[in-house]
Amino acid sequence: MPQILVQDLAKTYRVAERAPGMLGAVRGLVRRRWRTVEALKNVSFSLERGELLGFIGPNGAGKSTTIKILSGILRPDSGRVEIEGLVPYADRIKHVARIGVVFGQRTQLWWDLPVIDGFDLLRDIYRVDPQRYKATRDELVAMLRLEKLLDQPVRQLSLGQRMRAEIGAALLHEPSILFLDEPTIGLDAPSKLAVREFVKKLNQEHGVTVLLTTHDMHDIEALAQRVIVIGHGRVLADSPFEALRADVLAERRLFVDFAQDAPALDLPGVEVRNRDGRSLELAFDPRITSAPALIAAITARHAVEDIHVEQPAIEEVIARFYDLHGANEA
Amino acid sequence: MDALRPYAAAFSSRFLLMMQYRAAALAGFFTQCWFGAVHVMVLAAFYLGAPEAAAASPISLSQAVTYTWLAQGLLAVMPWVGDPEIADGVRTGAISYDRLRPVDPYALWYVRAAGWMTARLAPRVALMILAAGIVLPLIGQGQWAWRPPASLSAALLFALSEALAIALACAIIMLINIVVVATLNARGVNILMQPLVIVFTGNLLPLALYPDNLRTFLFVQPFAGTLDIPNRIYFGALAGQMAWVGIGLQLFWITTLVTLGRWWLGRVMARLEVQGG
Numbered sequence: 234m235p236q237i238l239v240q241d242l243a244k245t246y247r248v249a250e251r252a253p254g255m256l257g258a259v260r261g262l263v264r265r266r267w268r269t270v271e272a273l274k275n276v277s278f279s280l281e282r283g284e285l286l287g288f289i290g291p292n293g294a295g296k297s298t299t300i301k302i303l304s305g306i307l308r309p310d311s312g313r314v315e316i317e318g319l320v321p322y323a324d325r326i327k328h329v330a331r332i333g334v335v336f337g338q339r340t341q342l343w344w345d346l347p348v349i350d351g352f353d354l355l356r357d358i359y360r361v362d363p364q365r366y367k368a369t370r371d372e373l374v375a376m377l378r379l380e381k382l383l384d385q386p387v388r389q390l391s392l393g394q395r396m397r398a399e400i401g402a403a404l405l406h407e408p409s410i411l412f413l414d415e416p417t418i419g420l421d422a423p424s425k426l427a428v429r430e431f432v433k434k435l436n437q438e439h440g441v442t443v444l445l446t447t448h449d450m451h452d453i454e455a456l457a458q459r460v461i462v463i464g465h466g467r468v469l470a471d472s473p474f475e476a477l478r479a480d481v482l483a484e485r486r487l488f489v490d491f492a493q494d495a496p497a498l499d500l501p502g503v504e505v506r507n508r509d510g511r512s513l514e515l516a517f518d519p520r521i522t523s524a525p526a527l528i529a530a531i532t533a534r535h536a537v538e539d540i541h542v543e544q545p546a547i548e549e550v551i552a553r554f555y556d557l558h559g560a561n562e563a
Numbered sequence: 564m565d566a567l568r569p570y571a572a573a574f575s576s577r578f579l580l581m582m583q584y585r586a587a588a589l590a591g592f593f594t595q596c597w598f599g600a601v602h603v604m605v606l607a608a609f610y611l612g613a614p615e616a617a618a619a620s621p622i623s624l625s626q627a628v629t630y631t632w633l634a635q636g637l638l639a640v641m642p643w644v645g646d647p648e649i650a651d652g653v654r655t656g657a658i659s660y661d662r663l664r665p666v667d668p669y670a671l672w673y674v675r676a677a678g679w680m681t682a683r684l685a686p687r688v689a690l691m692i693l694a695a696g697i698v699l700p701l702i703g704q705g706q707w708a709w710r711p712p713a714s715l716s717a718a719l720l721f722a723l724s725e726a727l728a729i730a731l732a733c734a735i736i737m738l739i740n741i742v743v744v745a746t747l748n749a750r751g752v753n754i755l756m757q758p759l760v761i762v763f764t765g766n767l768l769p770l771a772l773y774p775d776n777l778r779t780f781l782f783v784q785p786f787a788g789t790l791d792i793p794n795r796i797y798f799g800a801l802a803g804q805m806a807w808v809g810i811g812l813q814l815f816w817i818t819t820l821v822t823l824g825r826w827w828l829g830r831v832m833a834r835l836e837v838q839g840g
Binding site: 301304305306307308325326327329330332334336338339340341343345346350353354357358359360 | 565568569571572573576580583655656657659660662663664665666667833834835
């Protein structure tokens with residue numbers, strides 16, 4: 234039995250619409266028009282204990298809606314969710330005691346309270362045993378390097394500091410599952426690294442199941458063993474990231490600096506992408522020509538000063554994938 | 564004991580946080596002194612200008628003056644706006660976090676409203692007792708002062724009735740909160756509530772001074788229990804059995820409005836939508 238089971242999830246919102254301008258506003262007072270937005274059409278997946286799953290997709294694809302249903306905030310129109318044997322929105326109180334949630338764009342700490350007071354309040358709200366709380370808190374404080382922040386009111390923290398405190402706050406009751414909705418949004422590079430490192434450690438050393446949504450593909454590359462791509466309310470792909478890359482954009486790039494001006498090359502399955510003086514950028518499909526064979530073929534005929542192979546940037550892979558599936562936001 | 568821990572913590576953290584706002588308490592106090600003085604002068608003009616009508620009035624001038632100071636001192640109990648923290652949470656989406664807490668959502672918001680209210684109440688009522696109850700008689704203006712309760716039993720019944728007034732006002736604030744969550748906007752309902760509350764609690768004019776044929780209605784409607792009933796118990800206009808009738812009415816409205824609020828919040832939360840991202 235998987236820890237998280239999601240079957241045929243669907244959810245629609247009704248959005249009030251009005252024509253632009255004064256006239257539209259007046260008309261809206263009399264007769265309101267509603268538009269139905271299908272946030273989720275059909276989402277199914279399952280997750281085993283201890284997995285770390287990345288959830289990606291363009292804006293408006295349904296990632297956050299899925300997280301909100303899994304965490305018990307929203308109720309789906311149809312479909313089934315079972316998490317550790319509980320239905321989140323039906324057994325909400327029992328369910329939420331076992332999960333931790335961080336929404337990167339909202340705060341759960343109290344703006345005017347020092348971090349430590351917010352933590353203490355959460356201890357009481359989750360009815361955590363005081364001894365146990367002390368141990369957990371001290372460990373989280375050390376892992377997230379919160380020592381110097383504890384006495385500061387939340388409003389004085391930088392975004393990166395606040396996010397670390399938010400993640401700590403979500404874990405004080407030792408949940409077995411952690412939902413992270415865009416935890417690295419707006420963070421600078423060191424803060425992103427700190428968050429990634431912590432999440433990885435939490436997953437590997439404490440066995441906490443993590444489900445994370447993000448637009449930062451480096452989060453995915455650094456963390457997720459498995460990726461679900463969601464678009465238009467459906468699961469478009471569910472596979473390890475490397476498999477996704479191989480399917481979508483197997484192409485590699487070869488950068489060659491020649492000793493003289495770059496020669497004309499005519500090799501099967503190889504395309505010249507860019508030519509600049511002595512340099513060439515070549516695109517090739519490793520399933521047709523392997524990188525060593527291609528390099529050997531070039532160096533056999535030409536004097537080469539430098540050569541290196543690159544994979545397409547992860548953003549490029551994902552953008553291509555969204556394009557292939559027409560998943561981009563309208 | 565452990566079952567109540569979340570609620571006790573939510574109440575006390577809100578209470579302590581609100582107690583930090585000393586400048587707001589002081590400003591509120593001065594405003595209330597001003598309004599209190601105006602009310603007292605208007606009441607004095609009515610009572611002294613028409614002695615026969617004043618003699619027939621169900622409450623005397625000194626009782627009406629005490630009523631005014633009570634109304635000003637207890638102003639924080641008036642349920643005329645929803646909890647600003649809830650309104651804020653609706654706007655920022657932070658109320659989704661409230662859905663993630665393993666607690667009863669109605670009780671959590673109710674105790675938070677109670678903490679918010681009592682923290683504003685405590686400093687204001689203390690300052691008002693000092694000003695209208697102690698300073699005014701000391702400077703020879705005793706006839707315009709806040710008088711002590713009619714008797715010891717009136718004082719004890721008042722303490723009970725005032726506690727119920729706070730509980731009732733929180734139940735009304737919860738209904739406002741629910742409208743805020745359902746409509747995603749606090750302005751509309753807050754603007755609607757203000758005139759209702761000012762008139763029907765007795766804040767504008769003691770309810771006993773309205774025309775006879777309105778009095779029964781004014782006595783049994785829910786807002787009376789937040790101000791008028793405890794006030795009348797305080798100076799003995801509601802005594803003995805009538806005091807208990809008043810307290811019974813407060814209990815009735817608390818039960819009714821809490822039940823209504825719990826049912827309604829459940830419905831609103833079931834079709835909650837979290838917009839954008």
